[in-house]
Amino acid sequence: MTWIREYMENVIAEMEKVNWPSRDELISSTLVTIVATLIISGFIFLADQVIQRVLEVLYRV
Numbered sequence: 001m002t003w004i005r006e007y008m009e010n011v012i013a014e015m016e017k018v019n020w021p022s023r024d025e026l027i028s029s030t031l032v033t034i035v036a037t038l039i040i041s042g043f044i045f046l047a048d049q050v051i052q053r054v055l056e057v058l059y060r061v
Helices: 002-017 023-060
Strands: none
Touching: none
8 A cells, every 4th residue: 555655645746846837828828729720620621622522523424
C-alpha cells in the first residue's frame, strides 16, 4: 500500500511543476481551436459537395 501513497505524492509533485495557462491564454487558444475547426469542417463540406456533384454527373452518363 505504500506504493499508492508514493505514487500520489509523485503525482502531486508533478502537478505543481505544471505551467498552467492564464485565463486569457486559455480563451485565446480555445477561440483559435474553434475557428480552425470551423474552417476545416467547411472545407471538408465543400469538397464533399463538389465530389458528390462530379459523381452525379458521371453516373448520369
